[in-house]
Amino acid sequence: MNLLDYRPGTSPVHRAPLWTKYLVVLVLSAVLVFWRQPVVIAVILAAVFALYWVAGLPREFLAPWRRGWPLLVFAGLARWISAVWGAAAVPPAEALGPAAVVVAAIFGALAAARLLVVTTPGTELLDGMERFFGALRPIGVHPQSAALAVNVMIRSIPWVGAAVRHNGEALASRGLRRGPVRLMGPVLVAAVGHARATGEALAARGLPDDGEETHAGRETHAG
Structure with a gap:
């Protein structure tokens, strides 16, 4: 199972330390x-695109839009609806600007996160996350499981977008109008199936079971 989309390279972005990449993504996303x-x-979008260019991957910049545009459009639509029918009651035309800003902000954050993924080997990402989550072990966090969960989440974002697109195309082929209500059911069913398949694949590859590990640890400690 391929969790990540690493693109090998020797650019300064590829060679940058992992903590530097995480810090850049965190700062850009926070802004x-x-x-x-x-x-x-x-300005942030221009900076992120410049980093893609330095990494030699300018075509990858739009990948979050190509894979997840339904989710981005849904976020913009939700912001537009809340502005038009919310307490402020902004005119529909004026609400388009804030909605576009929300879409651009989410896209920028996803693009920055994807740059981290495509310029860092999967094993290095997992090791870095395990080191981070290792500090939380005293409160019951399993570092390897938590690191895998984060990586699966990153990988699942474009998958959900693709599921929305495929179900929309299936509705259109049957002459049905594509709407949130008709899309929601099939996408949720597909997402649950994807989650179950991912969990089974991880278990088949030796993902530790927290309960078994805790029990084994207690027996070792008692012995």
């Missing part, structure tokens, strides 16, 4: 979330 101004978002 996009908490400072949602059009000019700021435009």
Whole structure:
């Protein structure tokens, strides 16, 4: 099972330490979330694209949109609806700007996170996450399981977007109108099936069971 989409390379972005990449992604994402101004978002998007260019992967910049555009459109639509029918009651035309800003901000955060994934080997990502989650072991966190969970989550975002697109195409082929209500059921069923298949695949590859590991640890400690 391929969890990640690593693109080998020798660029400065590829060679950068893992902690530096995480820090850049964290800072860029925080700015996009908490400072949602059009000019700021435009600058951040330009900076992220420049990093893709330095990494020799400019075509990968739009991958989050190609794979997850239904989710991005849904987020923008939700923001537009909340502005039009919310307490402020903004006119529909004026609500388009804030909605576009939300879509651009989410896209920028996803693009920054994807740059980390495509320029870092999967084993290095997992090792780095395991070291981070290792500090949380005293409170019951299993480092390997937590690291795998984060990586599966990253990989699942474009998968959900693809599921929405495929189900929309299936509805259109039957002459049915594509709407949130008709899409929600099949996508949820597919997502549950994908989650079960992913869990079974991880278990088949020796993913530790927290309960068994804890029990074994207690027996060892008691002995």
